[in-house]
Amino acid sequence: MTSLFESVRVVKWPHKEPPTEKSVAEEMQKHGFKVYDLQTIPPWFERSLHAHDYDEIRGAVAGVTTFHFEEFPVTIEAGDILFIPAGIPHSVRSHNGQSFSAYKGSRSGERSVTEHGDGKGSVDDLAKTK
Template sequence: MKKLQSIALAALVAGVFLAPSGVQAQQNGVTRTDLQRHDLSAQGREAIQVRVDLAPGVAFGKHTHPGEEVIYLLEGELEYQIEDKLPVTLKAGDVLFIPAGTVHSARNPGNVKGSELATYIVEKGKPLVTLVKQHADKASH
């Protein structure tokens, strides 16, 4: 059993060091690939571009960003839930703007990979993604 654990650990470590630069798996079925990051002329702000791929049927839960997010859908379709508004479904070529600090989520309702180019204009030094804790609904009676 220890030999199997050692092999699994070695494979995990090798995967971390041999994975393409800039690729970060956030959860099963979601891949974030960092494309570029640059300081802006506005003090304390930076621009970050990330390719986000969601496998069919996969969702990325409620979260926020420390700045604006500008989305361009590259392929497939993705559905966005922004705060308590009706969901919006984007197809390749569609765009979406999400204001700073706005709670939102995304899911792939299709049967092919959905991919977006996300451009963030954010406060430098803050986490790019902050997950929003889900609260259990409380019954009133």
């Protein structure tokens, strides 16, 4: 049986040049994923527990944030590519006063979410505050 620690993984930025929106999206596509959203979250952001029915990929463009899984946290920064297997519940918390931008993606390019909490910080929730 594969442990959660072995299935969630981060690939560090492999290039000498700093990551840009374009280069991060291209790097995600090299892994066989389609990008569907560039999301910027505000400082001190919190996203409640949720999961996806598909393998999810995140490509960090700017800033730092932490994904919390049942067994451990994973902090990613600009240029990091985070792979989250289908069905793995996770929450997201920004523990600093800076915004964080990252692309989201899936193999199909489709987006869906299964909430395990109150939906705080979801795309729909964030749209209400704009």
